[in-house]
Amino acid sequence: MSDAAKSGDVAEQGTVYLVGSGPGDPELLTVKATRLLDEADVVLHDKLPGPEILELIPAEKREDVGKRAGGERTPQSEINARLVELAREGKSVVRLKGGDSFVFGRGGEEAEYLAKHGIPFEYVPGITSAIAGPGVAGIPVTHRDHASSVSFVTGHEDPTKPESTVDWEALAATGGTIVVLMGVGKLPEYTQALRDAGMDPETPVALVERATWSDMRVATGTLDSIVSVRDEEAIEPPAITVIGDVAGTREAVLEFLR
Numbered sequence: 001m002s003d004a005a006k007s008g009d010v011a012e013q014g015t016v017y018l019v020g021s022g023p024g025d026p027e028l029l030t031v032k033a034t035r036l037l038d039e040a041d042v043v044l045h046d047k048l049p050g051p052e053i054l055e056l057i058p059a060e061k062r063e064d065v066g067k068r069a070g071g072e073r074t075p076q077s078e079i080n081a082r083l084v085e086l087a088r089e090g091k092s093v094v095r096l097k098g099g100d101s102f103v104f105g106r107g108g109e110e111a112e113y114l115a116k117h118g119i120p121f122e123y124v125p126g127i128t129s130a131i132a133g134p135g136v137a138g139i140p141v142t143h144r145d146h147a148s149s150v151s152f153v154t155g156h157e158d159p160t161k162p163e164s165t166v167d168w169e170a171l172a173a174t175g176g177t178i179v180v181l182m183g184v185g186k187l188p189e190y191t192q193a194l195r196d197a198g199m200d201p202e203t204p205v206a207l208v209e210r211a212t213w214s215d216m217r218v219a220t221g222t223l224d225s226i227v228s229v230r231d232e233e234a235i236e237p238p239a240i241t242v243i244g245d246v247a248g249t250r251e252a253v254l255e256f257l258r
Helices: 003-012 031-039 076-088 107-116 129-136 168-174 187-196 226-233 245-256
Strands: 016-020 042-045 062-064 093-097 121-124 150-154 177-181 204-209 217-222 239-243
Touching: 016 031, 016 076, 016 107, 031 093, 031 121, 042 076, 076 093, 076 107, 093 107, 107 121, 129 177, 129 204, 129 239, 150 168, 168 187, 177 245, 187 226, 187 239, 204 226, 204 245, 217 226, 217 245, 239 245
Parallel strands: 016 093, 016 121, 042 062, 042 093, 150 177
Antiparallel strands: 177 239, 204 217, 204 239
């Protein structure tokens, strides 16, 4: 193929936009994300952007590539291939993720795949639920009196790993806030790991389910009690776990929190 033909092919390709939708409230979409959703030919999304945001997108433009009935999931390999396919058709494609696509959203993997296949892409930041989730529950992830550092951890590592690469002992020693995303199911394992590492069993813990959604719920307890609280309150994904003294500040502001 001639250089001119190659150049022509590139010029005809569409662009993929890796867009973070924020925690779920449509008013927390960025101006740029809103514009790109309006201009896109196709939007590939999962469930995490939330129903109100998905309803803003015309049905004919939406492709659900998340979890389906019966627990079926779209393999990441199929999502990657579909992004390339659509871009090569000249489409403007939005890959819409909850929160920020580069914070445990596999956006980095998709960016690498697109670059490998010569597809132009753009990263569009979103408000990460790691900060927004605790915040809307009245919990700051840092606080001058309680936490000078914050660590973000996934509760759902790659299942093909031979063992976890999260160093809970090191996290327990920081004295800062630990925010666990996608960690409801593994709550018993990592709270036990933190206790085994010497963290005080009375350390405050909060679970924030569906942060900023209309049916948001918050449950609080301690490192020792939070698993029982989760079960009693039937907390389900998507939810954020906040571990540290900052989780205990919620009660002081709750009366005035809107």
